[in-house]
Amino acid sequence: MTLILTALAIWVATGILCLAIARQSRLAQILGPAGVVLGSLPATLAVCKTLLGGSSTSLIWPWAIPGASFSIGLDALSAFFVLPIVLICALAAIYGRAYLKSCASRKALGVPWAMFNLLAASMLMVIVARNAILFLFAWEGMSLTSFFLVLFESEHGRVRRAGWTYLVATHIGTAFLLVMFVLFGRASGSLDFDGFSRLSSMPALANLAFVLALIGFGTKAGFMPLHIWLPEAHPAAPSHVSAVMSGVMIKTGLYGLIRTLLWLGAPPLWWGYTLVVVGACSGVLGVMFVIVQHDLKRMLAYSSVENMGILGLGFGVGLIGLGNHQPLVAALGFSGALLHVLNHAIFKSLLFMGAGSVLHATGTREIDRLGGLLKRMPVTGATFLMGAVSISGLPPFNGFVGEFLIYFAAFSLLGASSIPVIIAALTVIVSLAVIGGLAAACFTNAFGIVFLGEPRSDAARHAHESGIEMRAPMIVLAGCCLMIALTAPHVMMLFAPVVSQLTRGVNPGDWMPVVTRSLSILSYLALGLLALIACLVGVRWALLSKRPVDATVTWDCGYIAPTSRMQYTGSSFVDPFVRFFGRLLGTRRTFLPPRGYFPDSASLSTHTPDSSREHVYRPVFHAIEQTLSKIQWLQHGRLNLYILYIALTLLALMAWKLGAG
Amino acid sequence: MSIWNFSCVLLGLLLAPLMPGLINRTKAFFAGRRGPPLLQTYFDLAKLLRKGAVYSRTTSWIFRLAPSVGLACVMIGLLLIPSGGLAAPLAFSGDLIVLAYLLGLMRFMTICAALDTGSSFEGMGASREAFFSALAEPALILGLATLARQANSFSLSGIFGGVVRAEWHLAGPALVLVAAALLIVFLAENARIPVDDPNTHLELTMIHEVMILDYSGPDLACVLYGASLKLWLLGTLLADIFLPLTGLTGLLQTACFLAVMFGVAVLTGVIESVMARLSLLKVPHLLIGATALSVLGFALMLRFAS
Numbered sequence: 001m002t003l004i005l006t007a008l009a010i011w012v013a014t015g016i017l018c019l020a021i022a023r024q025s026r027l028a029q030i031l032g033p034a035g036v037v038l039g040s041l042p043a044t045l046a047v048c049k050t051l052l053g054g055s056s057t058s059l060i061w062p063w064a065i066p067g068a069s070f071s072i073g074l075d076a077l078s079a080f081f082v083l084p085i086v087l088i089c090a091l092a093a094i095y096g097r098a099y100l101k102s103c104a105s106r107k108a109l110g111v112p113w114a115m116f117n118l119l120a121a122s123m124l125m126v127i128v129a130r131n132a133i134l135f136l137f138a139w140e141g142m143s144l145t146s147f148f149l150v151l152f153e154s155e156h157g158r159v160r161r162a163g164w165t166y167l168v169a170t171h172i173g174t175a176f177l178l179v180m181f182v183l184f185g186r187a188s189g190s191l192d193f194d195g196f197s198r199l200s201s202m203p204a205l206a207n208l209a210f211v212l213a214l215i216g217f218g219t220k221a222g223f224m225p226l227h228i229w230l231p232e233a234h235p236a237a238p239s240h241v242s243a244v245m246s247g248v249m250i251k252t253g254l255y256g257l258i259r260t261l262l263w264l265g266a267p268p269l270w271w272g273y274t275l276v277v278v279g280a281c282s283g284v285l286g287v288m289f290v291i292v293q294h295d296l297k298r299m300l301a302y303s304s305v306e307n308m309g310i311l312g313l314g315f316g317v318g319l320i321g322l323g324n325h326q327p328l329v330a331a332l333g334f335s336g337a338l339l340h341v342l343n344h345a346i347f348k349s350l351l352f353m354g355a356g357s358v359l360h361a362t363g364t365r366e367i368d369r370l371g372g373l374l375k376r377m378p379v380t381g382a383t384f385l386m387g388a389v390s391i392s393g394l395p396p397f398n399g400f401v402g403e404f405l406i407y408f409a410a411f412s413l414l415g416a417s418s419i420p421v422i423i424a425a426l427t428v429i430v431s432l433a434v435i436g437g438l439a440a441a442c443f444t445n446a447f448g449i450v451f452l453g454e455p456r457s458d459a460a461r462h463a464h465e466s467g468i469e470m471r472a473p474m475i476v477l478a479g480c481c482l483m484i485a486l487t488a489p490h491v492m493m494l495f496a497p498v499v500s501q502l503t504r505g506v507n508p509g510d511w512m513p514v515v516t517r518s519l520s521i522l523s524y525l526a527l528g529l530l531a532l533i534a535c536l537v538g539v540r541w542a543l544l545s546k547r548p549v550d551a552t553v554t555w556d557c558g559y560i561a562p563t564s565r566m567q568y569t570g571s572s573f574v575d576p577f578v579r580f581f582g583r584l585l586g587t588r589r590t591f592l593p594p595r596g597y598f599p600d601s602a603s604l605s606t607h608t609p610d611s612s613r614e615h616v617y618r619p620v621f622h623a624i625e626q627t628l629s630k631i632q633w634l635q636h637g638r639l640n641l642y643i644l645y646i647a648l649t650l651l652a653l654m655a656w657k658l659g660a661g
Numbered sequence: 662m663s664i665w666n667f668s669c670v671l672l673g674l675l676l677a678p679l680m681p682g683l684i685n686r687t688k689a690f691f692a693g694r695r696g697p698p699l700l701q702t703y704f705d706l707a708k709l710l711r712k713g714a715v716y717s718r719t720t721s722w723i724f725r726l727a728p729s730v731g732l733a734c735v736m737i738g739l740l741l742i743p744s745g746g747l748a749a750p751l752a753f754s755g756d757l758i759v760l761a762y763l764l765g766l767m768r769f770m771t772i773c774a775a776l777d778t779g780s781s782f783e784g785m786g787a788s789r790e791a792f793f794s795a796l797a798e799p800a801l802i803l804g805l806a807t808l809a810r811q812a813n814s815f816s817l818s819g820i821f822g823g824v825v826r827a828e829w830h831l832a833g834p835a836l837v838l839v840a841a842a843l844l845i846v847f848l849a850e851n852a853r854i855p856v857d858d859p860n861t862h863l864e865l866t867m868i869h870e871v872m873i874l875d876y877s878g879p880d881l882a883c884v885l886y887g888a889s890l891k892l893w894l895l896g897t898l899l900a901d902i903f904l905p906l907t908g909l910t911g912l913l914q915t916a917c918f919l920a921v922m923f924g925v926a927v928l929t930g931v932i933e934s935v936m937a938r939l940s941l942l943k944v945p946h947l948l949i950g951a952t953a954l955s956v957l958g959f960a961l962m963l964r965f966a967s
Binding site: 371372374375385389392393394395400404407408411412414415419422426429430432433434436437438440441443444445447448449452453454514517518521522525528529532533536537540543544547548549550551552553554555556557564566567568572573574575576577580 | 710712713714715716717718719720721722723725726728729730732733734736737751753754755758759761762763765766768769772773775776777778779780781782783784785787788789791792794795796797798799801802803806809810813815864874875878879880883945959963
């Protein structure tokens with residue numbers, strides 16, 4: 001526990017120090033990243049001790065607030081979720097130092113680094129907290145620090161709007177959690193997590209708590225339709241922060257959900273069904289929204305919604321397996337989902353860093369204004385490709401391994417005798433297949449249009465590779481993508497204790513050999529595939545080495561002067577998809593066709609607003625505003641009357657208390 | 662596991678280029694022509710392997726890497742697929758997903774290579790390929806899921822290892838629907854009529870052919886051979902459903918399997934001869950229709966099983 005406390009202390013201390021030297025950007029640029037990296041070392045050590053050593057520790061200090069105690073603990077589940085936090089935060093800090101260098105002259109960097117350090121500390125605190133009040137404090141700290149990080153470029157109106165949306169959404173989520181914890185506190189008589197395990201004997205409360213947790217934690221995790229803040233806030237933040245938010249922070253929502261499920265005892269089947277439905281909606285709709293985006297970072301943000309959907313499917317299958325008394329299915333589903341948690345943290349951060357590197361080099365995130373960057377930014381391009389293949393769930397990278405286990409779980413569920421279970425399994429399989437096909441289309445688009453072909457603008461033509469500080473984290477993450485796939489059976493050692501924790505009472509011998517066997521086959525296959533590719537490349541090289549190899553222009557049907565403007569753009573690439581899904585997603589198309597014999601102008605633009613934002617949230621918020629505006633006369637700006645309100649409220653409360661007592 | 666399990670893989674590697682030849686001869690027969698020699702693809706491959714190469718200046722290493730990756734994917738895929746009642750050399754739970762995703766990787770690289778040339782025609786082909794294959798993916802996986810549920814196995818060898826024949830009696834109609842869905846996937850994935858016309862000469866209307874316009878020499882040989890192997894691979898899947906061979910051994914088994922495979926090629930040729938290619942806007946309907954057939958097959962199968 002000392003190790004975790006040390007990490008927390010380092011992060012909080014450097015955070016506060018950075019606040020103190022807010023104006024001295026140079027010093028903050030050293031202190032901030034150094035603090036993050038330094039603090040991640042003891043935390044990593046603690047994680048290794050818990051996951052590999054199998055020991056879980058805890059610590060309780062009294063706290064003056066009623067009901068609260070400074071109680072923290074590190075079990076397998078917590079340790080597994082701390083792992084991506086330390087890895088990604090440390091790499092993002094190294095990357096962020098170089099990324100923010102260009103802003104050092106016009107912005108004070110003390111506050112952003114302070115917030116980054118405090119964000120890391122509060123995420124760690126959320127995962128290790130063992131008391132509801134401590135948890136909510138950390139949760140709020142995490143929301144607020146990330147809110148300030150989103151506002152880094154607050155001079156732009158759209159960034160301020162994004163920040164506002166984020167702040168509102170995250171607090172709505174927290175409100176549900178508050179209610180949930182109050183209910184728990186009343187039922188168990190204590191706000192310490194240890195007492196909550198008594199809740200498993202109250203099914204009515206458990207059902208209510210499941211719904212509250214799904215909404216409260218689901219808002220943070222970005223499940224549809226609670227995701228609306230995510231595609232606004234994640235792209236607006238600086239890229240290293242986007243990497244942390246999308247890769248790690250949204251996982252805390254998932255952690256919260258799993259932790260709650262552990263208290264609630266044996267899950268009824270409908271929880272699993274609900275998670276499958278939520279996952280299928282988030283996954284399929286999320287990936288459709290990815291396709292129609294024109295902005296690289298917004299695309300990645302929507303893809304986080306999609307991947308949270310995959311996680312929902314995995315955990316849903318796991319819960320159904322538990323409810324249907326099929327321990328193997330449960331273990332497979334949970335293993336797949338947990339592996340995907342780790343994988344998504346890695347490749348999503350990698351892709352956000354790649355997008356940041358592109359933004360840094362060209363000043364634009366518009367896919368249609370980029371092109372040909374692979375030759376100008378070879379390392380960014382190659383690592384982005386590895387991330388893109390991974391996130392599309394294709395072998396031989398890590399994304400495939402996690403999805404494979406979820407498929408395996410769903411296929412094993414097909415043999416069940418109850419029709420609803422079979423339908424749920426089929427939903428998972430179809431959703432994963434649809435997501436797989438569409439994700440490949442999205443990421444061939446992202447990689448192909450941004451990095452291949454000819455540059456589509458001067459900005460892209462004069463792009464340059466980023467410095468070593470930005471390249472190194474991307475190389476490390478891309479290496480992780482490959483290594484996880486090649487050493488999958490060993491990676492299982494990291495999440496196997498968590499699966500045991502989730503499938504309580506199931507003998508590990510029932511599922512461990514099956515998972516290990518599948519993972520070793522997959523890793524051998526990945527190795528075989530890479531070896532075969534290497535052989536074929538060698539053969540090709542040998543064949544061509546002594547023969548003439550010419551260079552010329554691309555075949556263009558006989559045009560004399562092909563220009564880069566003739567290339568297919570991202571928008572044209574996705575046009576068939578937009579035509580097909582457009583009506584479903586509410587895409588607006590403005591088309592001015594060329595007119596006359598000598599047309600002087602023609603244009604086509606498509607825009608896809610988020611449908612749940614347009615059709616759910618806007619009307620609801622509008623209605624609330626309308627209702628509340630009727631009592632706006634209460635708010636007039638006269639301080640003495642405000643004080644009177646307070647006095648009257650206190651008086652009323654006292655009278656009520658006395659009357660009740 | 663015997664030598665025969667590997668012999669079918671070896672046969673596939675050797676005989677796959679015969680499939681396009683057979684299809685073309687069938688088409689020529691219908692058109693009243695003599696047609697190219699049966700071994701034309703072999704001649705093409707031999708010629709291309711002896712040549713140098715020309716590359717566009719726009720292209721990068723992606724363009725040069727893609728054919729090798731694609732070929733490697735189908736070669737590994739060939740190890741996973743059972744041929745006519747014989748288990749695959751590599752059979753394990755989940756191999757059907759691995760197979761589908763290996764084809765996905767092949768497609769991913771082909772699309773990237775097409776975009777790498779910067780040509781609008783190749784971009785067009787890439788866009789269509791991405792769209793159509795995204796629609797074909799659910800049909801394939803659902804079709805396989807139906808069979809998996811019926812055979813109670815999550816491995817291709819388990820599904821086709823002699824179980825299917827028994828299923829034809831039990832759940833024939835369901836199997837017919839699944840076979841129809843897989844036939845559509847087979848035609849779409851291999852860029853055949855009615856989805857794509859391998860013989861078209863207009864870049865604007867091509868899908869697969871246009872994506873590989875800029876390849877030459879050994880790279881083109883790689884692409885052509887990879888396409889033949891993919892035809893063989895998905896053809897084997899169809900052959901396994903249509904004619905479940907059980908109880909045969911040795912040479913007889915191999916001979917029957919080859920006869921069915923060539924039957925699939927002739928069937929493709931007949932389909933190509935008797936129908937026109939669909940307009941590009943109608944292809945999605947066909948592919949979604951295939952998914953619907955798979956779903957229907959699944960529903961029917963549940964009914965028969967209960």
